[in-house]
Amino acid sequence: MRTRFESLPEDKQTRIREVCIQEFVNHGYEQASTNRMTERAGISKGLLFHYFGSKGDLFLYLVDYVSGYFYDRFLAAPLETPGDIFDRITFWGLKKLQMFADNPLYYQFLMLAFLDRPKDLEGALAQRYQMLSERGYGLLLKDLDTSRFREDIDQAKAVETILMTMDGLGKKYMELLRNVPDRGLSRMEEIRQEIEEYQRILQVGIYRP
């Protein structure tokens, strides 16, 4: 069942979406102004509410749209990476980088929506986050092969160490891409090598045996 908005010509939809996402990313949910949105999109105040009903529903629509956008492009393929946890995480980390590089605006919007959740929409967003997580990150830890792990360490903590390091790396690359976005995916191979060095450090340890 198409919503009112989705029945619009594609280019108009796109223009309105970009304007609204930009406004949300620039000012945050509460501080974003529907007035500015309509001005910049060149439509009347009333029309935005004709389409979406309320600021909150507009936000949720955009979350769904952007989630779908990334899902189709990056997440739809099942996570069938062979190999151990390091391989899987590399695969997943690079996917996130690709998503960011592909559309930094959209990616920032999702981060805003999922990490700085506006209070009013907490419930609705938590649910969406859950769903999207399960389709991606969540599968990472299923059926994990830890046969090569040392036996004298806490295995759960070992896994968490890997995850924390990779989270930190992800944040670092994201920051870098945000500040020098034009280099985009061109560094991808370079980054992959860097990740591998970090993984090797985790594998063999830092101290001499």
Add this chain to the structure above:
Amino acid sequence: MRTRFESLPEDKQTRIREVCIQEFVNHGYEQASTNRMTERAGISKGLLFHYFGSKGDLFLYLVDYVSGYFYDRFLAAPLETPGDIFDRITFWGLKKLQMFADNPLYYQFLMLAFLDRPKDLEGALAQRYQMLSERGYGLLLKDLDTSRFREDIDQAKAVETILMTMDGLGKKYMELLRNVPDRGLSRMEEIRQEIEEYQRILQVGIYRP
């Protein structure tokens, strides 16, 4: 040179500060209302502006105050921890936990100020963050003893791996403290042991030799 505000009786200063910090923490910078602050502090609207000039200046004053508060209590002492990088980081991580446990409201306020920087105050806050960082975290990596590190790994990356893991751990504990604040520092010893297990994993590595 004392500001107008600092010439007030200490208890009145304190009351006003607590009310304002609470309001900022509860609503964020933009959503915080100076009207509510004056109402709750029991002073007139005009007076707040008489003291601080503007909402932004009030915020910066509070950032400086809270920074000073923590600096005096936790950061002033030089970082003379003996031992290698792991020891230093443990020392630093526990300090952050202590700061949170000592005054969760102030800690949250600083996190708000430094991590979700309000656009208008971006510059002023970045500068303050820089200064505070250098006095604490920054010293961590000075004159680092890496003599026990393996030679076949990238040393800078090894250090960063440690830092990233410890950042992740810090976030985890902070979350825990926020949700179960009454346990407070009582778990400190427990946490120290947990940190050491993580460090051991980093030291010896995850895979069997």
Add this chain to the structure above:
Amino acid sequence: MRTRFESLPEDKQTRIREVCIQEFVNHGYEQASTNRMTERAGISKGLLFHYFGSKGDLFLYLVDYVSGYFYDRFLAAPLETPGDIFDRITFWGLKKLQMFADNPLYYQFLMLAFLDRPKDLEGALAQRYQMLSERGYGLLLKDLDTSRFREDIDQAKAVETILMTMDGLGKKYMELLRNVPDRGLSRMEEIRQEIEEYQRILQVGIYRP
């Protein structure tokens, strides 16, 4: 000459009418929303205006429809009640009760239209009220037989005393029916007896001779 609306299939007409009347009764004329009406009736916004031209015209159409509805069922038969003024008024009062019980929604709508007249429609409604009154209530006082009245009292005032008492009673019963609508007409005989007691009091007077 059939209006556009009246050329519609009967069931569609009915659905639209019920929805609109309900909306007017629930919210009053000004607060009633044509948007909600079209949503609930399952027709487009434009169509309502295609049929009725404006909110005001829609309201007047409904007034006419409901007036006609009651007129056909309850008022068309000439008021040929034999007997004196008391008999006639009893007859008329019971009619009003029947009208309410027959269709409380319609009855409330007419009360809204005629007693809380929306400012914009004041003139048009006053005229309609006049017409409907004359066909019902108005006939009540034509060719009145007052031969049994005392001679030492003002006859016009005596008649008005009866009318005012009966109006008061009517309001009381209406309130009762609204609050306990399911009992509906079942109390009709009981009410008739009550009315007769009031009339007897008026006939013989309150004080001892």
Add this chain to the structure above:
Amino acid sequence: MRTRFESLPEDKQTRIREVCIQEFVNHGYEQASTNRMTERAGISKGLLFHYFGSKGDLFLYLVDYVSGYFYDRFLAAPLETPGDIFDRITFWGLKKLQMFADNPLYYQFLMLAFLDRPKDLEGALAQRYQMLSERGYGLLLKDLDTSRFREDIDQAKAVETILMTMDGLGKKYMELLRNVPDRGLSRMEEIRQEIEEYQRILQVGIYRP
């Protein structure tokens, strides 16, 4: 404890009150516009809310003010009318007429507030109505002397007959005063005589013995 508004110069208070009451009487609670009020009172939009907080609170303030106005002038004196129920009711009925004649605008405002209670304020208004009623009308039926009543009629119904007739009369006079307000209290004596004729009719009855 004076409210913000009550600390204003008396003439400014009066101007604002009259403007707001007029607006409420002209358009009803929901349809009344705070924008129009501030325009006509010559104050800024924000100021009205600075004084009263919300449209609803403004309305309740006005209800209290007008209630107090009438209470001081007409209701404060205890209802010590000697004589029977007819005397009491005459006394009370004339009071209401005086109240209307004294300030028709205020009187209409109270009728609006108490009889067409805005839904949002239902509770607060019901409570105020209760209190005002008890101080006036409510006392009417206390310690009633019905010793001169006939014994063959239902006494409760007899009392109610009187009340209903007088209500009807009250409404009639009110209507008349509204349409010819300039005559005001000048007809008071005339009206008193008319009331007495109605009461005599009720006392002796309409039919010949």
Add this chain to the structure above:
DNA sequence: GATGAATGAGGGTTCATTCAT
């Protein structure tokens, strides 16, 4: 120093109505 009355732009949202399709 201290007050709080005063401002007016801007917030999200609803509304009856129009008109190209």
Add this chain to the structure above:
DNA sequence: AATGAATGAACCCTCATTCAT
């Protein structure tokens, strides 16, 4: 006949800030 996108004024209310007292 029927649609629903489109309008823009108006709604109540909040805001940080100013300034005469």
